[in-house]
Amino acid sequence: SRYPSPRPCPRLVQKAELVRLSQTLLHVKGLHWIVVEDAPARTPLVSTLLAQSGLSFTHLHVETPPELQRQESDPTWLRPRGVEQRNRALQWLREHSQPSDPGVVYFADDDNTYSLRLFEEVRAGPSGGRCWGRPLVEGGRVVGFRAGWRPTRPFALDMAGFAVALPLLLATPRARFDPRAERGFLESSLLSALVSLDQLEPKANNCTKVLVRHTRTEKPKMKQEELLGPEPDIEV
Amino acid sequence: SRYPSPRPCPRLVQKAELVRLSQTLLHVKGLHWIVVEDAPARTPLVSTLLAQSGLSFTHLHVETPPELQRQESDPTWLRPRGVEQRNRALQWLREHSQPSDPGVVYFADDDNTYSLRLFEEVRAGPSGGRCWGRPLVEGGRVVGFRAGWRPTRPFALDMAGFAVALPLLLATPRARFDPRAERGFLESSLLSALVSLDQLEPKANNCTKVLVRHTRTEKPKMKQEELLGPEPDIEV
Ligand SMILES: O=c1ccn([C@@H]2O[C@H](COP(=O)(O)OP(=O)(O)O)[C@@H](O)[C@H]2O)c(=O)[nH]1
Ligand SMILES: O=c1ccn([C@@H]2O[C@H](COP(=O)(O)OP(=O)(O)O)[C@@H](O)[C@H]2O)c(=O)[nH]1
Ligand SMILES: [Mn+2]
Ligand SMILES: [Mn+2]
Numbered sequence: 389s390r391y392p393s394p395r396p397c398p399r400l401v402q403k404a405e406l407v408r409l410s411q412t413l414l415h416v417k418g419l420h421w422i423v424v425e426d427a428p429a430r431t432p433l434v435s436t437l438l439a440q441s442g443l444s445f446t447h448l449h450v451e452t453p454p455e456l457q458r459q460e461s462d463p464t465w466l467r468p469r470g471v472e473q474r475n476r477a478l479q480w481l482r483e484h485s486q487p488s489d490p491g492v493v494y495f496a497d498d499d500n501t502y503s504l505r506l507f508e509e510v511r512a513g514p515s516g517g518r519c520w521g522r523p524l525v526e527g528g529r530v531v532g533f534r535a536g537w538r539p540t541r542p543f544a545l546d547m548a549g550f551a552v553a554l555p556l557l558l559a560t561p562r563a564r565f566d567p568r569a570e571r572g573f574l575e576s577s578l579l580s581a582l583v584s585l586d587q588l589e590p591k592a593n594n595c596t597k598v599l600v601r602h603t604r605t606e607k608p609k610m611k612q613e614e615l616l617g618p619e620p621d622i623e624v
Numbered sequence: 625s626r627y628p629s630p631r632p633c634p635r636l637v638q639k640a641e642l643v644r645l646s647q648t649l650l651h652v653k654g655l656h657w658i659v660v661e662d663a664p665a666r667t668p669l670v671s672t673l674l675a676q677s678g679l680s681f682t683h684l685h686v687e688t689p690p691e692l693q694r695q696e697s698d699p700t701w702l703r704p705r706g707v708e709q710r711n712r713a714l715q716w717l718r719e720h721s722q723p724s725d726p727g728v729v730y731f732a733d734d735d736n737t738y739s740l741r742l743f744e745e746v747r748a749g750p751s752g753g754r755c756w757g758r759p760l761v762e763g764g765r766v767v768g769f770r771a772g773w774r775p776t777r778p779f780a781l782d783m784a785g786f787a788v789a790l791p792l793l794l795a796t797p798r799a800r801f802d803p804r805a806e807r808g809f810l811e812s813s814l815l816s817a818l819v820s821l822d823q824l825e826p827k828a829n830n831c832t833k834v835l836v837r838h839t840r841t842e843k844p845k846m847k848q849e850e851l852l853g854p855e856p857d858i859e860v
Contacts, residue, residue: 400837403837404837407737407837411740503643601643603637603640604842605841605842606840
């Protein structure tokens with residue numbers, strides 16, 4: 389392969405995910421995509437993909453420090469992933485925006501499945517924090533969360549279940565994701581600094597529509613490719 | 625859930641896959657999507673999704689007969705999936721086309737990742753069979769295949785690695801997928817009836833670009849949802 393990497397399998401899936409996600413985002417008007425690679429430098433694989441995507445984008449990188457990396461053998465819940473990367477994006481937004489810039493910030497994992505209707509919901513209105521997924525709504529206000537696990541967390545929401553108005557983020561410079569947050573409290577670590585529960589604005593018809601799906605792509609079994617070895621001129 | 629099903633987990637993934645795929649196809653001009661459900665009847669889940677997709681589509685169904693179904697405990701290579709469904713689509717095309725209708729037929733799994741450039745390649749030109757993936761090309765002709773497993777199969781191509789001109793399909797009514805084909809010979813069972821190796825037209829720069837990725841979506845761990853049970857008014 390032209391872009392050697394110590395981890396060929398994750399990289400294959402990563403490219404597929406970015407292709408798929410970029411093609412979804414290509415439908416969304418007025419979108420700017422901030423892609424933060426978890427790597428010591430930006431890779432040509434991602435640079436090329438972004439350059440060909442037709443999207444407005446910013447390409448950044450920050451490597452997760454070794455002590456915060458989750459190992460292959462660790463259970464998936466041991467550490468959240470992509471925390472430093474989300475914080476790097478927040479930093480970039482703060483450096484490159486004026487306090488009054490409009491906009492809404494949404495934290496998109498690369499492997500989730502996003503309905504186009506999600507972006508209409510995120511875009512609409514000038515609010516502070518907003519959420520969907522499955523908060524419990526009464527009288528147009530969020531009063532709690534339906535979650536199988538610790539529903540009493542301050543914000544029992546997945547990363548994909550909320551968006552934040554850019555001016556609110558800019559007005560609260562200390563708000564960031566805490567990489568050492570307890571399991572399930574990563575979202576709360578940002579949101580607690582920004583809003584209280586009753587300030588959340590429920591979207592998606594009072595949080596009754598599923599517009600994001602927490603999908604994960606299977607790791608390919610690489611037996612055949614390992615047998616054959618890489619080909620010099622094919623970008624996989 | 626409003627659409628009860630004996631297999632809730634696969635259905636969740638199926639909807640995510642169809643959302644994602646439909647949004648990719650929405651970029652493709654002149655496309656008609658034939659969706660064949662493996663079910664005793666068309667389901668409201670898929671009907672609704674198609675109706676909201678903005679795509680031109682035909683919604684069919686055919687259930688895989690029990691003796692050809694792969695069981696959860698079977699290894700994935702034991703039986704190919706989606707064979708009767710592809711044959712149902714071929715039948716529909718033959719019933720609803722005139723012999724001279726232009727068009728190109730491509731067999732798209734719902735879980736693969738398709739680059740938009742794929743559809744430009746598939747569309748271009750008025751040819752018979754065409755292929756990409758990784759056939760070996762010499763002097764503009766396919767002379768064999770690079771495959772880790774039985775490269776000497778008549779057509780050592782994945783389902784996602786070729787397309788066929790509609791007139792050719794119409795001119796060869798007996799050509800179909802053989803559900804009892806030996807492992808890895810499903811693609812060959814159709815293509816052998818249609819073309820010889822040297823009639824294949826290599827695409828994607830002599831088959832050096834990867835435009836489809838054979839991704840699979842992880843089965844979600846349903847622990848949390850099982851704990852909570854379904855909600856009456858939320859379509860998942
Ligand atoms: O080593 C890694 C693995 C993942 N991620 C990112 O962190 C986010 C969450 O990771 P993942 O999807 O694996 O977690 P899950 O959704 O399964 O909890 C995704 O956007 C990944 O791209 C990352 O930055 N570094
Ligand atoms: O019970 C099933 C399982 C799968 N499929 C379809 O058959 C194709 C191939 O299935 P799968 O992706 O599971 O196979 P793989 O690509 O992993 O070999 C896909 O389009 C599926 O939608 C089907 O019709 N019935
Ligand atoms: Mn994820
Ligand atoms: Mn598949």
